[in-house]
Amino acid sequence: MAYSESIKKSQDILACGLCETDTKIKVKCMDCDLYMCQKCTDKVHAKFKNADLHVIVALKDIHSHTDDTDAESDFKPVKCKDHRKQLCCMFCITCDLLLCPVCIAKTHHLHQMEEIQQFCQKKVEIMKKVQIQTNSKMEKLIENSNIMAEIKKSRSFEIEQNILREETQAKEVQSKCLRLLKEHKEKTETHSELMSRKELEILQDKNDIKTVIQQVENEYKLRNTEEFLAAVRHMHSKLDSIDKSTSKNR
Incomplete structure (x- = not known):
């Protein structure tokens, strides 16, 4: 019961990392480190390069999910210079730039990209x-x-x-x-x-x-x-x- 209330509280506080308006968070992309509403998950994130290979976890399963990459030593996350609320998740090889999900959706979705x-x-x-x-x-x-x-x-x-x-x-x-x-x-x-x-x-x-x-x-x-x-x-x-x-x- 307490766990369900915690999930509900997270949904009320968080806004979708793509549209930044919908607070009904349904999933998190572990590769993009991005919380999303159902609409953006289906309509926007699905257009990301190699999106079918990303690990999508339901919000209710976040605490029990074990990220295989935790054992590895990752590079530190970088805030997007154009969208300060977003963390960069991809590197645009075409433009030689670090990208956040908003950058990808707006400008770089057709470019050659790779996970940072x-x-x-x-x-x-x-x-x-x-x-x-x-x-x-x-x-x-x-x-x-x-x-x-x-x-x-x-x-x-x-x-x-x-x-x-x-x-x-x-x-x-x-x-x-x-x-x-x-x-x-x-x-x-x-x-x-x-x-x-x-x-x-x-x-x-x-x-x-x-x-x-x-x-x-x-x-x-x-x-x-x-x-x-x-x-x-x-x-x-x-x-x-x-x-x-x-x-x-x-």
Whole structure:
């Protein structure tokens, strides 16, 4: 009896999340986190993308319903910027925007959409793959840089030895040999400085990548949806910039 009175009280207080006028709440969409009247359930929500896959629970069964997603770590809900009483429930891939049910019904119902948690989880998986690929790429770049430095060092030593042997064999070419040796050392120093700068640039890129990935990981841990997506965009922008810079310097 007390439970029935509680349900009736909820119906009297709540308004439909779609029409925002009807207070005779009948169901709740667990995917949209939305209370609805029967009319909006049949006429409006039914037009949502993948609405047939949403979990609709009668209001009287809300307290006994076990949401399978409770065990998962969800991103924090976001209030709609255009409809402050609504929580966003979908991500519009077409417009790159977070949407509430009212946004979907009014403007975005024909757009390509995806449930926010699923969309963010996909970005998390992309982040993990990018981290693995980036670490592998940076290790390869550093390895190649070290190999090039060793080859240049070996060649430099060989050249110096040849020049010194020529100097001992013929005093008449001593002046020429000394000049060649000086020129060679200048080139070697210049090349060494260049290699050092490149190595510093590589290490800086690596640190920058670690920083942006750490930012994404931090936002992922905090489950801040908008900040997480912004951090993901920044990560992709930084990686594109590094790839362009690396390709240009090859």
